[in-house]
Amino acid sequence: RLRVGVGDYIKRAIVRLQEMLAAVKETGRRPLLLCFGGPVTTADDLEPVFRQCEIDGFAGGSVFERLPVHEVVTATVRRFKSTGAAMESSRRETGLGDLIGRSPVMKEVFHLIRRVAPHDANVCIEGETGTGKELVATLLHRHSPRHRGPLITLNCGAIPDSLLESELFGHEKGAFTGAHRQRIGKFELAQHGTLFLDEIGDLSPHGQVAILRAIQQREITRVGGETNIPVDVRIITASHQSLPQLVQERRFRADLYYRLNHITIRVPPLRERKEDIQALALHFMRKS
Secondary structure, eight states, X not given: OOOOOHHHHHHHHHHHHHHHHHHXXXXXXXXXXXXXXXXOOSHHHHHHHXXXXXXXXXXXXXXXXXXXXXXXXXXXXXXXXXXXXXXXXXXXXXXXXXXXXXXXXXXXXXXXXXXXXXXXXXXEEEOOTTSOHHHHHHHHHXXXXXXXXXXXXXXXXXXXXXXXXXXXXXXXXTSSTTOOSXXXXXXXXXXXXXXXXXXXXXXXXXXXXXXXXXXXXXXXXXXXXXXXXXXOOEEEEEESSOHHHHHHTXXXXXXXXXXXXXXXXXXXXXXXXXXGHHHHHHHHHHHO
């Protein structure tokens, strides 16, 4: 039995849902597409489903059956409905998906996303905190041939170095103290899809070596295991720091940067695109 978190269950459910949607699409028909239940138990769980799957709405699930108070049920249903409405509204905004903007610099970002997404190239996304780097990664995945596969995210700056290899590659039962069950890592979860490594600039030298080896060999070994597992993933990275500067300072491996940076997409801060403030304000007003 594999041990995964709630977020991983949702990602797996999204993969299955994408497979069903692909089968429907092959029929040449376009029925009303509603998803029901699964691991979605909050409105926040629903947002990545709308973001990664072309569905028309959410038909509910066991979460509504467990809520005892009518007012709470009504409020929860309203949040679920507003999430879908907000996602649909954002698609109609000037921009690309959830990335809003009509300024020249943002149009260049949209152009790069459309141009790069169809190709199986690793992408570095640079930009200050809060500029929308994860949205860019999501759009690159959605517009790529890997869109039917999973999009798995790992924040490299939030994982202690001692647990990094377990997070990336998984571990076998008994591999270390506390490893009571087998656990698959992010590389395996992202098989045939996209692995998004956020804040890659915070990765330790040990972690850089581990990821470089996995990219070069196209296979991983779980911590405590002996079997080499082939992996087929596209890697997208993001950093609020300048990776070329980190390479110059010898804080980031040049050979790893070469492997990760087939192309760089820079996401500008809002102060460089003030003409987008109105469109963003309207977008968030509709979501509130």
